[in-house]
Amino acid sequence: MKQTLISLFTISIFFLFNFWSANSQTNLDTIQYKEKYGLRLGIDLSKPLKTLLEDDYRGLEIIGDYRVYKNYYLAAEIGNEELSITEQNISATAKGSYIKLGADYNAYDNWAGMENVIFVGMRYAFSTFSQTLEEYTVSGSSQYFPPNIVEGPFETKGLTASWVELVAGLKVELLNNLYLGANVQLKRRITQTTPSNFDNLAIPGFNRTYDESLFGVGYSYTISYLIPLYKKAKN
Amino acid sequence: MLRKKIKEFDLKILGVGLIFIALINFSCQRDDICPDSTPITPLLRISFFDIENPEVPKPPTNLRVKAADMDSIYLNRVNVSEISIPLKTDIDFTEYEFILNAPIITQADSVSNSNTDKIRFTYARNEIYINRACSYKVNYINLKASPQTLAEDSVRWIKNIVVEEENIENETNTHIFIYH
Numbered sequence A: 001m002k003q004t005l006i007s008l009f010t011i012s013i014f015f016l017f018n019f020w021s022a023n024s025q026t027n028l029d030t031i032q033y034k035e036k037y038g039l040r041l042g043i044d045l046s047k048p049l050k051t052l053l054e055d056d057y058r059g060l061e062i063i064g065d066y067r068v069y070k071n072y073y074l075a076a077e078i079g080n081e082e083l084s085i086t087e088q089n090i091s092a093t094a095k096g097s098y099i100k101l102g103a104d105y106n107a108y109d110n111w112a113g114m115e116n117v118i119f120v121g122m123r124y125a126f127s128t129f130s131q132t133l134e135e136y137t138v139s140g141s142s143q144y145f146p147p148n149i150v151e152g153p154f155e156t157k158g159l160t161a162s163w164v165e166l167v168a169g170l171k172v173e174l175l176n177n178l179y180l181g182a183n184v185q186l187k188r189r190i191t192q193t194t195p196s197n198f199d200n201l202a203i204p205g206f207n208r209t210y211d212e213s214l215f216g217v218g219y220s221y222t223i224s225y226l227i228p229l230y231k232k233a234k235n
Numbered sequence B: 001m002l003r004k005k006i007k008e009f010d011l012k013i014l015g016v017g018l019i020f021i022a023l024i025n026f027s028c029q030r031d032d033i034c035p036d037s038t039p040i041t042p043l044l045r046i047s048f049f050d051i052e053n054p055e056v057p058k059p060p061t062n063l064r065v066k067a068a069d070m071d072s073i074y075l076n077r078v079n080v081s082e083i084s085i086p087l088k089t090d091i092d093f094t095e096y097e098f099i100l101n102a103p104i105i106t107q108a109d110s111v112s113n114s115n116t117d118k119i120r121f122t123y124a125r126n127e128i129y130i131n132r133a134c135s136y137k138v139n140y141i142n143l144k145a146s147p148q149t150l151a152e153d154s155v156r157w158i159k160n161i162v163v164e165e166e167n168i169e170n171e172t173n174t175h176i177f178i179y180h
Helices: A002-028 A046-053 B008-027
Strands: A034-044 A057-069 A072-086 A090-106 A117-137 A149-175 A178-192 A215-233 B044-049 B063-067 B075-078 B082-085 B093-100 B115-131 B135-148 B160-163 B176-179
Touching: A034 A046, A034 A178, A046 A057, A046 A215, A057 A215, A072 A117, A090 A149, A117 A178, A117 B135, A149 A215, B063 B082, B075 B082, B135 B160
Parallel strands: B044 B176
Antiparallel strands: A034 A057, A034 A215, A057 A072, A072 A090, A090 A117, A117 A149, A149 A178, A178 A215, B044 B082, B063 B075, B063 B093, B093 B115, B115 B135, B160 B176
16 A cells, blocks of 8 residues: 555656646747648548437538638638427428538647637538428317327428527547547528428428527537648747 | 637637537427427317307217217217317318217216217318427318218208318318207
8 A cells, every 4th residue: 555655646746747748848938839731531420420329310511621821721621411390289300411611720729739619610511302291180179089190291492591509519629630629619500491281390501490489509520630831930 | 837828708708619519408308299380280170050040059969979980979968059179181081970968978878869960171281380399180181971871860960061161271260050
C-alpha cells in the first residue's frame, strides 16, 4: 500500500515536470507560430449510424468548411435523407436532398500549436423532397364504429422548403488534421410547399416539423479532415 | 497552466443559444396529443318533434338506437328529444334502426310493443387534414335521409324526416328533424 502511494506520487511529479518543460518550450516559438488555412471535408457520423440502428431512417451528409480570414469560415453541408414520422393517428415519410450554405465564426482563442474550434454559425438551407402519407386513422368523437384506417402510400413529389439555421458546436483536432466535432442547430423555416390537404411532417435537413411553430432542431456528430493549403502567421 | 482564453462574450452567445435550443425542443413536445377542443369528425345531430304540434320537441319513449349492421347498441332506452349519432367515415351511407318502446335487454324475448324504424343516411364524404396529432376528419356533404321498409314493420312511428342541414361540418346546429 505504502509503496503504491509512493510510486503514484513519483509518477505525478514526473508528469508535472514534463508538462512544465513541454509548455515552456512551446511558449518560446509562439511568436513565430503559423496557423493552417485550408479546406476541411467530412461527414456527419450520426446519419450513417442512425441508418444502421433505425429501420425507418436512411441518410448521409457531407460537410465542408473553408477558412477565409482569421476566425471566419465559409461552411456548407450537402445531404440526402429519408425520414419517417409515426404519430398515434398518422404516419408519413419525407425523402429528398438538401444543401446548407453559410459561415462559421471561431470563438475559441487557441494557444500555440493547437487549432481547435468552438464556433457559432449561420446557414441558409434549401431542400427538395417528396412527402408520402403512409397511413392515417380518421378522427371521430365516437368509438361506436371500428376505426377507419386509411392505408396509402399517397406520395407528393416536387416539394421544396427553405430555412435559416443557427449553429453552435465544436471541432477538436484529434490527430494531425483530423477533427471530431459536435454541433446543435436551431432552424427557422422561411418557405415551404406542402401536399394538398396534408402537411410536411418532416423535411430532409430540417428534421421533424412542429404544427404551431416554424422552428426545428437538429444535431450532428462530425468527423472531418483538413486539407492544408497554406499557412499564415497568427496575430 | 491549462489556461483557455475563451472570449467571455462569445461563450455567452453560445450558452444562450444552447439554452434557447433546449427550450424550443422541450416546449414543442405537446403537439403529439389531439386536444379535445379541436373539431374532429362531427356527429349527426337529430331532434325529435311532435307531428301534431311541429314546434314542440317530443322525446320518443325508451328509444334504442343501433346501426343496422352492428350488434352493439349505440343508445339504449333513452328519453331525450335530441341525440347525436356517428356516421361511417369509410362508406357513403349509414343505416340506423330507431326502436321505439325498446324492451329491457334481459327481457328481449318477452312480448313488447316495440316498433323498429330503419333510416338510411346517404352522403358524400370530404376528408380534411387537421394536424399531425388529430390526423384527418370527415365532413359530410349532401346529406339525405330515407326511411327503409322493414318486412315485419306494419306501422311506422316516424311520420316525417326533414334534413335541416345538408352539410355536416360541425355540431352547433341540428342537422335532422324527426316528427313522430
